[in-house]
Structure formats: structure tokens, C-alpha cells
Amino acid sequence: MLPLKIENLIKTYPGGQHAVKGLSFDVRPGEIFGLLGPNGAGKTTIISTITTLEKPSSGVVEVFGQDVTQNARFTKKQLGVVHQEIINSGFFDVEEILQFQSGYYGISRNKERIDFLLHKLSLYEHRRKKVKQLSGGMKRRLMIAKALVHTPKLLLLDEPTAGVDIGLRETLWQFVQELRKEGMSILLTTHYLEEAEQLCDRIGIINLGSLECLGETKELVRQYTQKKIRLTLTEAFPIQSEYLFIQEGLEFSFVVPPGKLMGEFLAETRIPVNIIKDVKIEEGTLEEAFMKVVRS
Ligand SMILES: Nc1ncnc2c1ncn2[C@@H]1O[C@H](COP(=O)(O)OP(=O)(O)OP(=O)(O)O)[C@@H](O)[C@H]1O
Numbered sequence: 001m002l003p004l005k006i007e008n009l010i011k012t013y014p015g016g017q018h019a020v021k022g023l024s025f026d027v028r029p030g031e032i033f034g035l036l037g038p039n040g041a042g043k044t045t046i047i048s049t050i051t052t053l054e055k056p057s058s059g060v061v062e063v064f065g066q067d068v069t070q071n072a073r074f075t076k077k078q079l080g081v082v083h084q085e086i087i088n089s090g091f092f093d094v095e096e097i098l099q100f101q102s103g104y105y106g107i108s109r110n111k112e113r114i115d116f117l118l119h120k121l122s123l124y125e126h127r128r129k130k131v132k133q134l135s136g137g138m139k140r141r142l143m144i145a146k147a148l149v150h151t152p153k154l155l156l157l158d159e160p161t162a163g164v165d166i167g168l169r170e171t172l173w174q175f176v177q178e179l180r181k182e183g184m185s186i187l188l189t190t191h192y193l194e195e196a197e198q199l200c201d202r203i204g205i206i207n208l209g210s211l212e213c214l215g216e217t218k219e220l221v222r223q224y225t226q227k228k229i230r231l232t233l234t235e236a237f238p239i240q241s242e243y244l245f246i247q248e249g250l251e252f253s254f255v256v257p258p259g260k261l262m263g264e265f266l267a268e269t270r271i272p273v274n275i276i277k278d279v280k281i282e283e284g285t286l287e288e289a290f291m292k293v294v295r296s
């Protein structure tokens with residue numbers, strides 16, 4: 001059963017803003033799926049339709065085989081959500097908030113799970129602080145803990161690391177990977193493309209409400225970027241290569257198709273191996289692929 005299935009989703013807001021224009025994708029069991037796109041692309045709108053905060057104008061949104069509009073009680077139980085906007089009431093402390101949140105899901109004694117999450121999200125020492133005493137990054141981590149108290153099967157993360165410092169971001173990503181290993185499926189939006197590249201099994205790039213491309217992360221990078229090879233020679237050599245991009249003294253930069261074999265490339269340049277001083281290879285990145293997709 002697919003954790004999430006979205007088919008021909010259209011969302012037009014009252015006032016006529018076409019936020020999502022007929023878009024389809026799935027999240028498969030146990031995968032981390034990255035939904036990427038520039039500001040205003042429609043990512044949060046899609047997440048809002050999954051959580052039934054917004055109603056689709058048309059199309060199908062299913063969580064574990066159930067339509068979210070027809071069976072909201074069931075689907076909400078399967079979901080954990082971290083919203084992009086920070087929303088927490090300031091009156092209670094961190095631990096109390098997590099207890100209340102457990103209560104919403106009918107779990108009355110949840111201390112073990114709550115302590116586990118407090119430790120994992122580096123909030124344990126702050127558990128007695130009221131929300132208004134927390135820093136921005138702590139508030140966001142509290143939202144993540146809240147989303148996880150009932151051990152959801154599908155986790156929706158809308159920019160979970162915005163405002164989280166670099167060290168804690170690393171810890172957070174490790175935690176997300178642990179959750180995935182335990183079988184949780186995850187839908188993630190982020191503007192940190194390096195993280196998305198490391199973390200996501202598959203990625204969909206959306207722009208202006210339409211899906212521009214979808215595929216395995218590595219495959220997208222291969223498809224939309226080129227490989228750069230830099231050779232430094234010990235002496236001058238007349239290189240004839242269709243891939244030669246720039247020459248500076250004894251340094252030669254080449255841009256080659258991603259699938260090109262190194263041996264084949266070197267053989268074509270006819271450079272004697274003994275005058276090659278150094279070879280540097282730069283693979284394409286998701287950031288490059290993203291820019292290409294979004295700009296085209
Ligand atoms: N409640 C709303 N009413 C009307 N228009 C909206 C509403 N929410 C979002 N929009 C519009 O819908 C489009 C998509 O917005 P959305 O928030 O889904 O983008 P996003 O991809 O999440 O962007 P970001 O990266 O900035 O979070 C934008 O043009 C936005 O102005």
C-alpha cells in the first residue's frame with residue numbers, strides 16, 4: 001500500500017491563485033521523497049491538501065489507500081506533520097506540550113516516547129522551558145517532536161531545518177534516516193539542496209504548480225548535469241578534444257557527458273599517461289540540476 005498517492009491534484013485558491021496545476025506523484029513505503037521547488041512553487045499547498053487544511057479543487061490525495069477528504073480520521077492518524085510556519089502556544093512547557101499532543105492521539109502515558117524524542121532532538125535539557133523561552137531553532141525542534149509523539153507512518157516535513165544551526169541540522173538528518181530505517185516514509189521539502197541530495201531517495205522538482213521532473217536523486221543529477229574533468233600536465237601537449245572547455249597553461253578543463261568513461265575519454269585525448277600530473281573530477285550536483293530544471 002502506498003503511503004501517499006497524489007493524482008492530478010489541482011488547487012486554485014479563492015481569488016483565483018492557481019497554486020497547483022494538475023500534479024501526480026507517490027511516496028513509496030520506506031522512502032524519503034524530496035519535494036523541491038522555488039518559493040511559491042506550491043509545496044506547502046500540496047502538504048496542506050494532504051493534512052486536509054486545504055481542500056483540493058480536484059484530483060485525488062490518498063494516504064495508505066484512503067482518500068484524505070473522505071476518511072480524514074484514519075489518514076490523520078497515519079500522519080505526522082511539521083508545518084513551515086512555527087505555531088506553538090506560549091503558556092505551557094515543552095514536556096507538557098508533548099503530553100497534550102499525545103493526548104490528542106489518545107495516548108495517555110507516553111513518557112518513554114517523549115523522553116526518547118527529547119533526547120533525539122536535543123531538547124531534554126530544555127524540557128521545562130515554556131515556548132516563549134525557546135529560541136527559534138528549539139521551537140522548530142519542538143514541532144518535530146510533536147509530529148512524532150504518536151509514531152506516525154508517514155511524516156511530512158515542510159522545511160524542517162529552516163533556522164536550525166548546522167550542527168543540529170546534521171543530528172536531525174541522522175534522526176530522519178533512523179526513522180526511515182524503522183520503516184517510516186517521509187515527504188520532505190527543503191531549500192538546502194545539498195541535504196536533499198544526501199538524504200532523498202527520489203526527488204520531484206516543481207515550479208509554478210507543475211511537476212517539472214521526477215526520479216531517483218542520482219538519476220536526476222546524471223540527467224541534468226555534466227561532469228567536469230581537470231587535467232594538469234607536466235609538459236605542453238596539443239590536445240584535440242570536443243570536450244575541451246578552457247585551457248590555462250598546463251591546466252585543461254573538460255566538460256563531458258555524465259556517462260562518459262574516464263578511460264575512454266583519456267584515450268580519445270591521446271595524452272601520454274606519463275605526462276599527466278593530476279586529474280580532478282567534479283561530478284554534477286543536485287543544485288546544478290535544480291537550477292537547470294527551474295530555469296528552462
Ligand atoms: N491561503 C492562500 N490563499 C491564496 N493564495 C495562496 C495561499 N497560500 C499560498 N498561496 C499562493 O499559492 C502559491 C503557492 O504557495 P505555496 O505556499 O504552496 O508555495 P511553496 O512552494 O510552499 O513556497 P515556499 O518555498 O516559499 O514555502 C503562491 O503563489 C502563493 O502566493
Ligand SMILES: [Mg+2]
Pocket residue numbers: 043044045084158
Ligand atoms: Mg512552503
